[in-house]
Amino acid sequence: MIAELRDAAVAPLWAGLDLTIEPGEFVAVLGPNGVGKSTLLGTILGSRRLTSGSVSVNGRVGFIPQQHMFPADLPVRGRDLVALAVEPRAMRRADQGAVDKLLAQVGATSFADRRAGVLSGGQQQLIRQAQAFAQDPELVLADEPLLSLDPSRQRETVERLAAHPAAVVCVTHSINPVLGVVDRVLYIGPEGHVVGSVDEVMRSEVLSELYGTRVDVVEVDGRMVVL
Numbered sequence: 001m002i003a004e005l006r007d008a009a010v011a012p013l014w015a016g017l018d019l020t021i022e023p024g025e026f027v028a029v030l031g032p033n034g035v036g037k038s039t040l041l042g043t044i045l046g047s048r049r050l051t052s053g054s055v056s057v058n059g060r061v062g063f064i065p066q067q068h069m070f071p072a073d074l075p076v077r078g079r080d081l082v083a084l085a086v087e088p089r090a091m092r093r094a095d096q097g098a099v100d101k102l103l104a105q106v107g108a109t110s111f112a113d114r115r116a117g118v119l120s121g122g123q124q125q126l127i128r129q130a131q132a133f134a135q136d137p138e139l140v141l142a143d144e145p146l147l148s149l150d151p152s153r154q155r156e157t158v159e160r161l162a163a164h165p166a167a168v169v170c171v172t173h174s175i176n177p178v179l180g181v182v183d184r185v186l187y188i189g190p191e192g193h194v195v196g197s198v199d200e201v202m203r204s205e206v207l208s209e210l211y212g213t214r215v216d217v218v219e220v221d222g223r224m225v226v227l
């Protein structure tokens with residue numbers, strides 16, 4: 001396994017969470033605002049403490065944080081941020097070939113020489129993806145990585161995450177963009193959580209229990225909608 005939570009809790013958000021992430025698998029984390037999805041990623045990253053239980057990680061972790069804009073006056077280019085992720089040690093120069101490869105991989109070459117703070121939200125998101133891949137991660141934690149991307153870049157991002165040999169834990173507000181690649185779903189609701197395949201989790205009776213009220217999962221034009 002690449003990461004494991006055992007009987008893990010962050011009070012008062014969630015408790016009794018058992019999750020083992022195997023190499024290469026794609027786990028989607030869903031649930032309404034404020035249930036603790038980002039907090040879960042933080043506990044795997046080590047930036048948030050569990051209030052009980054344990055978490056262990058066996059490998060290099062890449063992180064795509066939830067969208068927030070770089071300061072508009074940040075005096076560095078997108079390329080420099082990726083170079084820092086490739087070579088974080090002070091006074092050392094990053095391998096520019098590696099930086100160029102990462103930028104090309106995420107489709108950021110054309111805007112990488114502009115200052116990071118003046119890039120669009122989606123362009124900044126692509127720079128963050130390149131940073132996350134810089135250390136050849138074995139586990140990628142992605143916090144709503146599709147949020148500010150157009151449909152074609154959303155598709156490319158999902159394909160890139162799925163094609164990468166790393167395991168992926170991806171927080172997303174909709175299952176639809178990841179339906180074709182997801183192995184398991186962790187759905188966190190106000191009344192608990194459940195882990196399983198899409199077919200096991202995305203059901204009206206399962207989500208109704210997690211929300212503590214009637215919830216319908218319906219298919220509209222091949223898309224799953226939670227009502």
Ligand SMILES: Nc1ncnc2c1ncn2[C@@H]1O[C@H](COP(=O)(O)OP(=O)(O)OP(=O)(O)O)[C@@H](O)[C@H]1O
Pocket residue numbers: 013031032033034035036037038039040
């Ligand atoms: N560092 C922190 N210390 C204390 N409470 C926090 C901290 N970070 C977040 N919270 C709180 O924990 C709760 C869960 O936040 P979190 O960001 O994990 O939810 P989320 O499920 O990712 O939400 P969203 O879908 O809105 O991004 C929120 O009420 C939030 O205010």
